[in-house]
Amino acid sequence: xxxxxxxxxxxxxxKASLQxxxxxxxxxxxxxxxxxxxxxxxxxxxxxxxxxxYFRHGNNILKGHTAYEYFQSxxxxxxxxxxxTALEMTVALGLSTAGExxxxxxxxxxxxxxxxxEMPVPPGTSPxxxxxxxxxxxxxxxxxxxxxxxxxxxxxxxxxxxxxGTNPFTGLSLGGxxxxxxxxxxxxxxxxxxxxxxxQNGPKSYDVGELILGKILNLPGVLAVTIFRRGINxxxxxxxxxxxxxxxxxxxxxxxxxLSSVMRTGPFIQVTLQIPAGxxxxxxxxxxxxxILTSPTINIGQIRKVIRELPGITATExxxxxx
Amino acid sequence: MFDEILNKFxxxxxxxxxxxxxxxxxxxxxxKTEDFDDGKLAAEVSFVLEESKSLASKLGKEPLxxxxxxxRDHIILSAPIKDHLYIVLIAxxxxxxxxxxxxxxxxxxxxxxxx
Numbered sequence: 001x002x003x004x005x006x007x008x009x010x011x012x013x014x015k016a017s018l019q020x021x022x023x024x025x026x027x028x029x030x031x032x033x034x035x036x037x038x039x040x041x042x043x044x045x046x047x048x049x050x051x052x053x054y055f056r057h058g059n060n061i062l063k064g065h066t067a068y069e070y071f072q073s074x075x076x077x078x079x080x081x082x083x084x085t086a087l088e089m090t091v092a093l094g095l096s097t098a099g100e101x102x103x104x105x106x107x108x109x110x111x112x113x114x115x116x117x118e119m120p121v122p123p124g125t126s127p128x129x130x131x132x133x134x135x136x137x138x139x140x141x142x143x144x145x146x147x148x149x150x151x152x153x154x155x156x157x158x159x160x161x162x163x164x165g166t167n168p169f170t171g172l173s174l175g176g177x178x179x180x181x182x183x184x185x186x187x188x189x190x191x192x193x194x195x196x197x198x199x200q201n202g203p204k205s206y207d208v209g210e211l212i213l214g215k216i217l218n219l220p221g222v223l224a225v226t227i228f229r230r231g232i233n234x235x236x237x238x239x240x241x242x243x244x245x246x247x248x249x250x251x252x253x254x255x256x257x258x259l260s261s262v263m264r265t266g267p268f269i270q271v272t273l274q275i276p277a278g279x280x281x282x283x284x285x286x287x288x289x290x291x292i293l294t295s296p297t298i299n300i301g302q303i304r305k306v307i308r309e310l311p312g313i314t315a316t317e318x319x320x321x322x323x
Numbered sequence: 324m325f326d327e328i329l330n331k332f333x334x335x336x337x338x339x340x341x342x343x344x345x346x347x348x349x350x351x352x353x354x355k356t357e358d359f360d361d362g363k364l365a366a367e368v369s370f371v372l373e374e375s376k377s378l379a380s381k382l383g384k385e386p387l388x389x390x391x392x393x394x395r396d397h398i399i400l401s402a403p404i405k406d407h408l409y410i411v412l413i414a415x416x417x418x419x420x421x422x423x424x425x426x427x428x429x430x431x432x433x434x435x436x437x438x
Contacts, residue, residue: 244381252374256392259367259399263359263413266395273375275385280378293382300391300420307393 008082014237018071030083221298229288337418404434
């Protein structure tokens with residue numbers, strides 16, 4: 001189905017968790033093309049409302065909640081954002097619905113509201129088999145038994161990231177994603193956890209810089225950005241291997257912050273390393289750190305301006321804490 | 324031995340300290356207008372240098388040109404001079420960082436030639 005969807009206009013490709021994608025597409029209308037272990041799928045999103053989840057791995061097709069939970073089980077998903085016009089969105093929705101009507105695949109355990117009763121395999125594993133093929137295998141599977149519940153049955157705190165407030169990973173606004181309690185869709189394909197029957201606004205174009213990291217990505221000379229926390233990469237954009245950097249970067253921050261024991265420095269704002277190839281900038285970003293790689297053309301003044309405008313920095317200074 | 328050069332930096336607006344340190348944390352020479360333990364500063368900066376070199380090496384084993392650490396109330400710049408020597412400047416947030424950078428570049432040769 002993915003290849004038949006309207007192409008739209010690409011606004012960027014990157015890696016992030018599903019939670020991050022959902023919490024940063026509040027003003028995005030289009031398709032999120034997903035690639036996991038060489039297989040493809042998509043999430044159709046209209047202004048923060050995921051309308052369709054779809055993933056295909058070989059002959060196995062995951063839709064709706066199954067696809068959602070599979071995406072959610074992945075620590076990082078490689079994806080591309082493609083914005084849609086109103087017409088493209090309509091066509092895409094039509095294709096999704098038509099695909100469902102004509103698809104030979106029928107999920108035997110999918111109730112009318114699209115909620116299935118299987119949870120995904122643990123992160124990092126292959127895509128789950130089509131539930132229709134593995135139901136019998138799972139009957140005696142203690143893991144499956146332990147987690148056999150739908151999103152609707154979860155404690156609200158467990159899906160709070162989908163219901164508005166602040167994203168625990170990035171601290172950014174989640175764009176007021178409604179709770180699943182308002183779910184009214186009856187189509188397994190169009191079921192998307194966290195959606196409601198609210199009126200949907202028309203598609204509107206946004207560039208990925210505004211969508212994700214504001215001015216940083218629009219700044220000339222920025223090559224890559226990564227957000228990390230406690231040695232774990234949360235998001236990376238551009239040519240960067242964050243796994244190589246995050247642990248060392250955190251050690252550097254800890255060293256830099258110890259300078260406050262020598263004098264009254266006030267809160268830590270940023271550290272920039274200049275090397276002939278460019279700059280490495282690291283700054284607190286809410287509860288995470290952001291690491292920006294730039295070309296040598298960007299100067300310290302530009303870096304300081306951008307860092308000061310990061311929302312996380314402002315919050316930190318308001319708290320008056322050393323982080 | 325670095326007196327003359329350090330004078331050029333300490334007179335810059337907003338600069339409160341300029342120190343030459345070894346990368347093992349030893350203070351070689353220092354001028355300051357602010358009261359703090361420059362020995363402790365040198366020790367802490369040496370740790371930052373070590374971590375910075377480690378991070379830079381992850382991105383292609385390139386040498387460090389400069390380290391810039393910004394706090395709300397102070398800015399710390401450090402740049403390699405030669406061998407295991409580094410210059411460390413402490414400035415107030417309002418200091419003209421571009422001007423400090425220019426002075427660093429202008430005096431790099433002098434720093435290199437210092438005994």
